[in-house]
Amino acid sequence: MKKPDLTVEIAGIKMRNPVMTASGTFGYGEEYSSYLNLERLGAIVTKGLSLSPKAGNPMPRIVETPGGMLNAIGLQNVGIEAFIENKIPFLRTVDTPVIVNFFGNTEDEYAEMAERLDKIPEVSGLEMNISCPNVKQGGIAFGSKPDNAYSVVKAVRESTIKPIIVKLSPNVTDIVEMAHACAEAEADGLSLINTLTGMAIDLQKRKPVLANITGGLSGPAIKPIALRMVWQVSRAVDLPIIGIGGIGTATDALEFMLAGASAVQVGTANFISPGIAEKIVHDMERYLVENRISAVRELVGALEIQ
Amino acid sequence: MKKDEMMQFKSMVIFNDQISPGYCKIRLTAPREIVQSRPGQFVMVRVYDGIDPLLRRPFGIYDLGVFEPEYPNMPKQHYLEILYKIVGRGTGILQSLHHNDYLDILGPLGNGFTMGNEDDEKILVGGGFGLAPLYFLAKRLVSVSNVKVFIGGRKKEDILCVTEFERLGIDTYVATDDGTLGSMGLVTEVLEKYLSDGGKRRTIFACGPGPMLKSTAAIAELHGISCQVSLESNMACGVGACLGCVTKGSSHTEEKPDYRCVCKDGPVFDSRQILWG
Numbered sequence: 001m002k003k004p005d006l007t008v009e010i011a012g013i014k015m016r017n018p019v020m021t022a023s024g025t026f027g028y029g030e031e032y033s034s035y036l037n038l039e040r041l042g043a044i045v046t047k048g049l050s051l052s053p054k055a056g057n058p059m060p061r062i063v064e065t066p067g068g069m070l071n072a073i074g075l076q077n078v079g080i081e082a083f084i085e086n087k088i089p090f091l092r093t094v095d096t097p098v099i100v101n102f103f104g105n106t107e108d109e110y111a112e113m114a115e116r117l118d119k120i121p122e123v124s125g126l127e128m129n130i131s132c133p134n135v136k137q138g139g140i141a142f143g144s145k146p147d148n149a150y151s152v153v154k155a156v157r158e159s160t161i162k163p164i165i166v167k168l169s170p171n172v173t174d175i176v177e178m179a180h181a182c183a184e185a186e187a188d189g190l191s192l193i194n195t196l197t198g199m200a201i202d203l204q205k206r207k208p209v210l211a212n213i214t215g216g217l218s219g220p221a222i223k224p225i226a227l228r229m230v231w232q233v234s235r236a237v238d239l240p241i242i243g244i245g246g247i248g249t250a251t252d253a254l255e256f257m258l259a260g261a262s263a264v265q266v267g268t269a270n271f272i273s274p275g276i277a278e279k280i281v282h283d284m285e286r287y288l289v290e291n292r293i294s295a296v297r298e299l300v301g302a303l304e305i306q
Numbered sequence: 307m308k309k310d311e312m313m314q315f316k317s318m319v320i321f322n323d324q325i326s327p328g329y330c331k332i333r334l335t336a337p338r339e340i341v342q343s344r345p346g347q348f349v350m351v352r353v354y355d356g357i358d359p360l361l362r363r364p365f366g367i368y369d370l371g372v373f374e375p376e377y378p379n380m381p382k383q384h385y386l387e388i389l390y391k392i393v394g395r396g397t398g399i400l401q402s403l404h405h406n407d408y409l410d411i412l413g414p415l416g417n418g419f420t421m422g423n424e425d426d427e428k429i430l431v432g433g434g435f436g437l438a439p440l441y442f443l444a445k446r447l448v449s450v451s452n453v454k455v456f457i458g459g460r461k462k463e464d465i466l467c468v469t470e471f472e473r474l475g476i477d478t479y480v481a482t483d484d485g486t487l488g489s490m491g492l493v494t495e496v497l498e499k500y501l502s503d504g505g506k507r508r509t510i511f512a513c514g515p516g517p518m519l520k521s522t523a524a525i526a527e528l529h530g531i532s533c534q535v536s537l538e539s540n541m542a543c544g545v546g547a548c549l550g551c552v553t554k555g556s557s558h559t560e561e562k563p564d565y566r567c568v569c570k571d572g573p574v575f576d577s578r579q580i581l582w583g
Contacts, residue, residue: 027545031570
């Protein structure tokens, strides 16, 4: 049998396979370059970027919970200037699409980020984190109300011709509504889910474990919720979807594809096994061979319901 | 160590023994390249294949060596050793492992100690399993420098490795909070007394609980002695990607924060690089 076709195209970004790394779990790529062949990945999504550098939250920032971890890193990042100066030169040497995750405190900041990223030839696409608070609207997250999401995505749309992927938060009443708003604002794709807000308590000290009190839950614990949301959104919205949430094996990744995802992002699992994303690609290929499936695309949305 | 020398490998338990109530030493097989590890570097250990516990646990390298096979003509096996205190689920599972059990290791990671001038007297200050990287360091230092070690703990049971240091021919000073071993009080008080003669050129290396490090750093500053500290932290990735193990650097302010990754920028820092909160 011929080698199966793993290629996918998401929002106009051609990828050699559907396995990407999730923002915030893979640094700027270089951190992991000695553990895996970055050129075996579908795409690299870099750590969330803002206009100015951001220091992040006080410690403790992480805590392990059953089957997962909570983080409240606070979007610490080097800022766009340092990204261009110090991170792009390395990424330029890697023959894999780079998708830059970014965020802002105001709509204008989002637009300015998009404008600046638009000018970087090494950037194949933008992933908008809309889970952060809008400082001009009393700190309500951009991604928690459809109107606000529409408006910020629209502002970004008008600032770039590069593909826009919007990363959706699961901490909403109706994620399908949010997806519709993004589609209307002409996003090119959706990635879901971001972390679920959670908390951990130290009974002995009668205190929250994280300095930030709450944090984002990730890891295998959130996979069933993520699968459900990908399934719901994929049925409702005509945009390519990138599935995220507790993916640590090729089986997990393929389940997301059955649910309707055209590609996936591996997150927390990178921390446990730095070479895991490449292994998932390898195991995915083997699955296709063993099951005589000629192209991985055939599995997208192929979930059989009665 | 260059980045390309970091490894992820399956490792077999050779032995796993309690060395004091609540503390254990485990010897693990390792690839030959492990010999390039430097004192102060650490490994991330995955104790279980499933998802609870999910993350790896960081441990400083205590010792390296070559395991002599029991039968002739068998290949020699490199190994590494770590010390650990049984505190939670991860270390609880670690304790339950036996000879021939396997675990998964990532490392060596981080920056090790800088050895410094050979003529300086080397002062090691540690507590609990913080002694682990100091023992590895002492083994390297003792052939070229004069080394003294200061060990502190709450009680007798928390004082590890005294015999091992003495076997290297190193003078050992012990202090416990309750006086059950060595002098009663803090080890940093013993250190301060020792340093009061002034005179000699010295370098301090410290690893242990936060307050011990803070106090050691202050003493070093007072005496104008250079001091390297090895910090501990919870970690998720160990390679500088998650930013979950940061510590405040010396120039840190609310307005202009200066966070350093313990895993990647450390775990060994010059004590003056750290903001001691």
